[in-house]
Amino acid sequence: MCGRFTLTADTGALAEALPGVEMPDSLAPRYNIAPTQSVAVVCNTKPLKVEFLHWGLIPHWAKDPAIGHKMINARAETLAEKPSFRESFRKRRCLILADGFYEWKKTPSGKVPMYIRLKTGRPFAFAGLWDVWRSGSEEIQSCTIITTTSNEFVAEIHDRMPVILSPADYSKWLAPGDKPPDSLPLLTPYASEEMTAYRVSPKVNDPKADGPECISPTSY
Numbered sequence: 428m429c430g431r432f433t434l435t436a437d438t439g440a441l442a443e444a445l446p447g448v449e450m451p452d453s454l455a456p457r458y459n460i461a462p463t464q465s466v467a468v469v470c471n472t473k474p475l476k477v478e479f480l481h482w483g484l485i486p487h488w489a490k491d492p493a494i495g496h497k498m499i500n501a502r503a504e505t506l507a508e509k510p511s512f513r514e515s516f517r518k519r520r521c522l523i524l525a526d527g528f529y530e531w532k533k534t535p536s537g538k539v540p541m542y543i544r545l546k547t548g549r550p551f552a553f554a555g556l557w558d559v560w561r562s563g564s565e566e567i568q569s570c571t572i573i574t575t576t577s578n579e580f581v582a583e584i585h586d587r588m589p590v591i592l593s594p595a596d597y598s599k600w601l602a603p604g605d606k607p608p609d610s611l612p613l614l615t616p617y618a619s620e621e622m623t624a625y626r627v628s629p630k631v632n633d634p635k636a637d638g639p640e641c642i643s644p645t646s647y
Contacts, residue, residue: 428500429553429572429589431631432460432528433542433642434467436550441477441524444550444594445469449476458641459529461634462499468570469522470557471601477524484571485560486511492560495569501556503575503590503614507607512571515556516607520600522552522592523572527642529631530585540631541584542642543624554590554600554614573614580619591617 435456442450448469454477460466465479483495498511506516527544545551557570573590581588592600596613631641 428574428585428587429528429530430462430499431634432525432553432589433458433544434460434525434550435642436524436526441550445475445522445524445552445597447475449474451477457637458639459631459634459637460525463496464634466570467524468555468557469524469552469601471520475601478568480521480557481567481569482571483569484511484515484556484558485567485569486515487558487560489560492562492567495567498569498571500574500589501571503554503573503611506556506573506614507611512556513607515558516610519557520610521555521557521570522597522601523555523570524550524552525589526550528589529627530581530588532584532626540627540629541624542627542631543581543584543588543622545621546623547621551594552592552597554592575614575616578616578619578622580622580624581616584624588616590614593617 438450466482468480484498485492485495501512506512531538532541554573555570560567574587575590577588625644628645630636
């Protein structure tokens with residue numbers, strides 16, 4: 428699964444990683460993004476731009492928006508089957524912007540948080556889905572991160588990982604005419620050799636913690 432991630436890159440780095448996407452004037456660094464918070468997303472709508480959506484998908488047909496608490500992730504293997512995701516998989520895809528994510532590794536002394544990112548340190552995009560829920564005058568735009576089986580590197584930490592898309596596949600994932608079966612090959616584990624990880628402070632366990640200390644390496 429993916430339950431916490433970061434986006435510390437500035438708009439200049441994001442613009443370089445996402446040419447042609449409209450950027451906000453500024454973007455505050457986020458060191459510990461947690462479910463139900465706002466996340467930076469590029470939806471498959473025109474013009475392509477960075478928007479901020481609620482993390483935890485609320486299907487447009489849901490009676491209670493609280494369902495989003497259980498929908499922070501969507502398994503790549505069952506997207507086409509699950510009622511909660513299959514329509515969004517066909518019509519509403521997005522890029523969820525990040526530059527690292529956390530997983531908790533089991534050790535003899537308990538679970539310890541690990542920070543995982545690309546060796547280059549560059550920002551990247553998770554494959555995601557989005558939807559819009561409305562009730563009266565209330566409207567919530569929300570999203571979910573797609574997960575897959577872990578590559579060999581991440582498997583040493585956790586058995587699943589978020590789908591990190593190759594930049595060459597961003598436009599393919601967002602293509603409105605792309606049929607779901609044709610998109611499934613994009614939802615595979617990212618290359619192990621391009622990733623790195625290190626242990627971080629248990630401070631990251633607290634969703635209120637959101638400073639540089641969350642990604643500082645630690646040995647305890």
